[in-house]
Amino acid sequence: MNQMRAYLALWGCFLIWGLFPIYFSYMRPLRADEFLFARGVTSVLCLMVYFTWKGRWHVVLRDVLNRGMMIRCMCTAVFLAINWFTYIWAVQNDQTLQASFGYFITPIINVLFGLLLFEERLGRLQWAAIICAFAGVAWQLIAIGVVPWASLGIAFAWGIYGGLRKKFRIAPVAGLFNELLVILPFVLIGWGWLYLTGEGFDYRGHEGLLIGMLMSGVATVVPLLLFLYAVSDLPMTTVGITQYITPSIQFCIAVFLFQEPFDNQRLISFILIWIGLGLYSMHLIYADKDKKHVQN
DSSP states (O other): OHHHHHHHHHHHHHHHHHTHHHHHHHTTTSOHHHHHHHHHHHHHHHHHHHHHHHTOHHHHHHHHTOHHHHHHHHHHHHHHHHHHHHHHHHHHTTOHHHHHHHHHHHHHHHHHHHHHHHOOOOOHHHHHHHHHHHHHHHHIIIIIOOOOHHHHHHHHHHHHHHHHHHHHTOOHHHHHHHHHHHHHHHHHHHHHHHHHTTOSOOOTTOHHHHHHHHTHHHHHHHHHHHHHHHHTTSOHHHHHHHTTHHHHHHHHIIIIISOOOOOHHHHHHHHHHHHHHHHHHHHHHHHHHHHHHHHO
């Protein structure tokens, strides 16, 4: 029963993340930076409620009072903000297909950062996956004549963010709170500046957008908690392969709902990425079998 709940939580979080383009597109009247500011502030408030409910403030305060940890959180927070902003901008500017492309290549980029940050040894399948990923990006550059900046920004920002978090050993939920806390003054100043200059959104007569803005924290925190609950009871191989649900849903939304351009050249680029993901998945499966064989 616990494992079934874990699977439901895992599918639930990936489904929510996959549907983000619809939500972010609805919030299109807000500037990307204002929506980012709102997401940061409301996420802090949601996490405060969560820590109060769980009675875990002692864990959070321990890290807040640790100067070294807060400096590390400031470093990771920069890349988290870049990832969030790039994704919001991409969806609001009809680049959801590029956003899904970015999240398709993210697992392979993570393999590359494992090599660079942790000196991990890569097998043939991993190298082949990396080559396919870069071939997919190169094809867009050569055949379409477009540098997929949004895709690269999302993938590399998230890859660096995850790599630094692992290297710095930052706790998942408490770490997110600390990251948002250290950049909160900048967020508040930026948000306040928008309204001082008359560029902030006027919510009068737009109650739906106001509710959507206030719910951005819930939309951020809930899938994260579902994901953390799931990974505590499921093999990482399962998590690693299932994560493709999110960009697959985003891809379908971009092509079939938003009807973004998807010609043969873009199809070839995605096929190269999907081949890379297939090779990466094979590596995960073989690695999991070897691990079980050693344990037995």
